[in-house]
Amino acid sequence: MSDGWESSTRVSADVNDISRSSSKSSSSSVPPTPRSEEEILQSSNLKSFSYADLKMATRNFRPDSVLGEGGFGSVFKGWIDENSFAASKPGTGMVIAVKKLNLESFQGHKEWLAEVNYLGQFYHPHLVKLIGYCLEDEHRILVYEFMPRGSLENHLFRRGSYFQPLSWNLRIKVALDAAKGLAFLHSAETKVIYRDFKTSNILLDTNYTAKLSDFGLAKDGPTGDKSHVSTRVMGTYGYAAPEYLATGHLTARSDIYSFGVVLLEMLSGRRAVDKNRPSGEHNLVEWAKPFLTNKRKIFRILDSRLEGQYSLDVAYKAANLALRCLSTDPKFRPSMDEVVKELDQFNDSSKEMANTLGNQTTGLRHRRRSAGDLPKVNVVSAVAYPRPSASPLFTK
């Protein structure tokens, strides 16, 4: 793995949008040099796996070891030796998550390379670790650290005895962790726009530490005196900022809008887009906005499964933070550093409240089983809702 992004000069690769003309730097700064595929792969410090290695590590990509499915392809659970990284016997060594590009997948080589480019350079406690990749013939595979509790999406929206509702405190902690990951990406040293912030890309480890995954759509932020990067509009419906949808102009503020959507999903326990709800409630942001401005009305949008776990004051502040992130005018959205600061305060008050009420609100009430412990069910078919996936977006 990379031993620290601080030591490496930030390099840029235009791997997921060849038309970077709009982000050319002004004369006031040196344009980042796009890196070739070879350079990205060589400098990444990642392990290059053979297809045979990964076939063995996942027991021939067994369908019953599928952890999830996305636009890129399926994600399998596997095992490798932690020193040599050679495939090991199931249940021994280090657990990995193996994301295999579906050959008919819409997302393809460019997204695969973007992931290797970004995650090969960055190391941060709130970004998932990429261990290696496989590039052999037509195969495009990514190998990550295994995140035992799966995605935030599963915890918020999947019903069943294995997924108890996340407590208020855990929701605040997860929001804070994810905000720290995004703040790192937006920081001056990194300047990356993530472009696909959503609950399925927030993964949880055993202690509910949240990490961002999926950098297939990430882009270098604008350089010099440019205010934005022009792109083909890509992302997931329900999460993309309105000005980005309308113009294709991408800025870090678009990520902050998506953060607001996720925060609202966490507060309400509702999906960003849910066609199963009554008309008028399909789009979470449109439905919830009028309730967010009034302390007496916010209980209408708060997840009823959280009752009694939060102080109304903190819940109102959290709802207000979501509202500001969702400002139609991007300049009224807070920066991710500001978001982190505010969430940190809620985190403290949540802890205080937990201490007052005892273990009740700490989220330890239920024994939760990790996604990896789940009985052998077809995870994909167990998800009742048609899952949103990243794709080109068109204004309707």
Ligand SMILES: Nc1ncnc2c1ncn2[C@@H]1O[C@H](COP(=O)(O)OP(=O)(O)OP(=O)(O)O)[C@@H](O)[C@H]1O
């Ligand atoms: N490192 C990991 N550890 C454990 N589970 C993982 C890991 N990476 C992915 N998963 C599981 O696999 C699922 C699919 O992930 P994937 O990133 O391919 O698609 P997605 O995020 O759901 O959709 P999209 O294609 O829009 O990104 C995730 O939602 C998660 O449940």
Ligand SMILES: [Mg+2]
């Ligand atoms: Mg994903």
